[in-house]
Amino acid sequence: MYVKRVSLTSKKNWWMVEIDEEESSTKPPLLNSSSDSFSSSEETKVAPDDGHYKPDADVHVKSPSPNPSIPVYKPPRHPTAIFSFPTPTAYSAPPNPTANLVPCAQGSASELFKCIVKRPDVIQLEINGEMQSNASDVTTQFLAELRVYTKVARHRNIAAFLGCLENVGMVLEYVDGRTLYEVIRQRPPLTRDKKIDFHNQLLAGLTHLHSYGLSHGDLSLLNVQVTWSSDTIKLLDFGRSVSINSRLIPPSDEPADPWQHFARKATSPGYRTPQQRIEQIHPGTRPFAAPEVLREECEDPLLADAYSFGMILICIDRCEMVDMKPWEQRKDAVPDYLFAGCEIFEERAREYLRRWDLRRRLTKEDAFPTDS
Structure with missing residues (x-):
């Protein structure tokens, strides 16, 4: 059997696998793992079409743009990019984020609070010579959670959102x-x-x-x-x-692009959201x-x-x-x-x-x- 497609979610050992019933005589060429070293998630690029990690060999090869005068925003496609510049500042701390929290210690010039820092955890495996990753699903989950914390007003029965740390992750009430x-x-x-x-x-x-x-x-x-x-x-x-306003699709469908709402109009200085987001x-x-x-x-x-x-x-x-x-x-x-x-x-x-x-x-x- 030859694995045709593997999609990882952020839950460990949870895989969706599509397998060819008859092994094709013309298999796709395997990547040369000896020529491309892999050291960390920060050094790995994610392909824009399937969300899978590839070695760094071809990431700098770009075809000439037909109209180089129009700037096109292409954010880095790694979950940590959610918390890095130039990501929108909508994920900053809300006004007076510690208003309903009790400090764990207090000094003459400061108050100390316990909190939780939630950061992306990316799993990467080499399967059939290709690097596979759950990065797309991690991105989807972090963006979904951030949407809740930044859109929903504070409530006593929902953990408080305290903002984000640049290049780290989101900060939540302990x-x-x-x-x-x-x-x-x-x-x-x-x-x-x-x-x-x-x-x-x-x-x-x-x-x-x-x-x-x-x-x-x-x-x-x-x-x-x-x-x-x-x-x-x-x-x-x-x-x-x-969201109930999204077009909802099952997990067996082709994964939706988690970065879709980061697309930027060439003529607009701000970010835009598609008319209807697709969510699994x-x-x-x-x-x-x-x-x-x-x-x-x-x-x-x-x-x-x-x-x-x-x-x-x-x-x-x-x-x-x-x-x-x-x-x-x-x-x-x-x-x-x-x-x-x-x-x-x-x-x-x-x-x-x-x-x-x-x-x-x-x-x-x-x-x-x-x-x-």
Whole structure:
């Protein structure tokens, strides 16, 4: 078998492989790995058509431009270029970014805050003599996450964005807590009031995000943090977020160019966004991924988030992780054993786990009343 195409995503060991059934007698020539050394991701260029890394041998060979007088902006196609000049300054720190954060230490002339620095992690492998990389997918995820943090107004249930470090990555609020998965497995189990509180906080964060036409895309127990001090829910990891205004395509299609919105008009000093961005919907963590996403038929990413929210509600209500058979999930089956032990959210969860065309989006009015 000869590997025809390999696409890596940023999740390690997650590959999409297309293989020729019959080995062609005329295979494409293998690259001479002995003549081109590879030392680091910074020295590797990414081809503009497929996002794959190539050795540096041909990157300086350029054909003459038919009209050299028109400047054409061609940004470097590596994830670290997101945080380098001349990337737009829209990713700078928001006004007063530490307004709602508590300093970890304070001196006579300064305050110290804990934070998280998130930087691109590029994986590169040589397959059939060619360098393959997940750089395109890393770029897509970082741009998607930056879009959420720079477009969505600050909210107590979404981790705060503190800006970007040039040539490094994005800076996020340090959440001193644990995952929701760790919380529901604690014993004694959660009280009824605490379950309802978690439901309302999750709903508040998600509906705030959805009000901007953006989905989360990978909602699961591991992408929700709960603070130690006040049990405050914090939504994290928006790398699979997509916009409802984009043209959505499945991951099996040819990957969309993650740099498309960096294109610059030759006659315009600023950046422009295409009329309709093309975005791929990747499946999130199973069993929280919606069946239509698993079938590559998703048309409304906000409805897919509602399905994920329904699965989380079952986990919170039962205080344990739940699962179902993958083939059942792909067929929109909702087995009754999922709800064994549910005392609060069964009716609500069943609504969110319905077939996508019978499902409804999340609304703020879905919040449960509380005693406080």
